[in-house]
Each structure stands twice: as C-alpha cells, then as structure tokens.
Amino acid sequence: xxxxxxxxxxxxxxxxxxxxxxxxxxxxxxxxxxxxxxxxxxxxxxxxxxxxxxxxxxxxxxxxxxxxxxxxxxxxxxxxxxxxxxxxxxxxxxxxxxxxxxxxxxxxxxxxxxxxxxxxxxxxxxxxxxxxxxxxxxxxxxxxxxxxxxxxxxxxxxxxxxxxxxx
Numbered sequence: 001x002x003x004x005x006x007x008x009x010x011x012x013x014x015x016x017x018x019x020x021x022x023x024x025x026x027x028x029x030x031x032x033x034x035x036x037x038x039x040x041x042x043x044x045x046x047x048x049x050x051x052x053x054x055x056x057x058x059x060x061x062x063x064x065x066x067x068x069x070x071x072x073x074x075x076x077x078x079x080x081x082x083x084x085x086x087x088x089x090x091x092x093x094x095x096x097x098x099x100x101x102x103x104x105x106x107x108x109x110x111x112x113x114x115x116x117x118x119x120x121x122x123x124x125x126x127x128x129x130x131x132x133x134x135x136x137x138x139x140x141x142x143x144x145x146x147x148x149x150x151x152x153x154x155x156x157x158x159x160x161x162x163x164x165x166x167x
Contacts, residue, residue: 045100045144045148049143049144049148050099050100050101052140052143052144053095053098053099053100053148054099054101055140056095056099056136056137056140056152057092057095057096057099059133059136059137060088060091060092060095060133060137060155061092062129062133063088063091063092063129063130063133063159064085064088064089064092066115066125066126066129066130067081067084067085067088067089067126068085069114069115070115070122070123070125070126071085072115073114073115073116073117073122074115074116074117074118074119074122074123076119077119077122077123080123080165081126084162084165084166087158087162088130088159088162091155091158091159094151094155095151095152095155098147098148098151113125123166124166126166127163127166127167130159130162130163130166131159131160131163133159134156134157134159134160134162134163135156137152137153137155137156137159138152138153138156140152141153141156
C-alpha cells in the first residue's frame with residue numbers, strides 16, 4: 001500500500017531544493033555587492049558643498065521662522081499651518097543632520113519682513129517664503145550625489161506641496 005518513491009535525480013540535474021538554494025545564494029551575493037560601505041566616497045562632500053549645505057540649512061531656517069511669524073501674526077491660521085510648520089521643522093532637522101560641521105540654530109528672519117496680520121495676506125506672504133525655499137533647494141540638488149541630493153530633492157518636493165496647500 002505504499003506508493004512508489006520517485007527515482008533519484010540523474011547526476012548534473014537540479015532539484016527544486018538545489019535551485020532554490022542557488023537562487024537565494026545568488027540574491028544574497030548581488031545584494032551585498034550593491035550596498036555601499038559606511039565610508040562611501042560617492043557621498044563625500046567638498047569644501048564648496050559644505051558651504052552650500054550650510055546655505056541650505058539657513059534657507060530652511062527661514063522657512064521655519066516664516067511659519068513662526070505667520071502663526072504669531074495671524075493666529076487664525078494655526079489649524080492650517082501647525083502641521084506644515086512641524087513638517088518644515090522636521091526637514092530642517094534632517095538637513096542639519098546631513099550637513100557636516102556646525103549647523104547650530106541661528107536666528108533667521110524670514111525674508112527680512114514681518115508677516116502681515118491679515119490671515120489671507122499672511123498666507124500669501126508665507127507662500128512666497130516657502131516657494132523661494134523650494135526653488136533654492138531644487139537648485140542646489142544637482143550639486144550633490146547620494147543621500148544629500150535625495151534629501152534636498154525631497155525637501156524641495158515637500159515645500160512645493162506646501163506651496164500648493166497654501167494657495
């Protein structure tokens with residue numbers, strides 16, 4: 001009542017198990033070959049790039065200061081602006097972490113002018129601050145490679161989204 005056992009595979013043929021093991025081993029080999037080392041030279045920065053990153057930190061500080069000014073001058077916008085302000089601050093934190101050297105907080109005055117007290121005008125003013133920062137980050141992005149380029153591009157895209165929400 002026992003069934004017949006399958007014949008052993010002929011020499012030189014793959015079984016499903018050996019094919020699966022070979023596939024997993026190949027995948028592991030390829031994935032380890034595609035990852036960079038912690039000291040990946042493609043993400044190293046030149047002195048000019050260090051200066052450019054510091055400038056981008058200042059640009060993002062202006063965005064955060066702009067949100068603070070708009071929230072102070074037009075408190076009616078708090079419900080709409082608070083999540084966007086938190087996002088801008090998180091972007092600043094990530095940019096500071098990616099920038100080598102000292103990126104301590106400086107007191108940035110957004111655009112050198114105070115936000116209007118009228119909510120509609122404050123929103124329009126803030127939109128100008130956000131749009132200018134998005135353009136600055138997008139312009140700086142091609143000067144970098146790797147993670148820093150991706151970060152600047154991501155921040156620029158996020159600010160473009162905020163610009164649309166402020167419209």
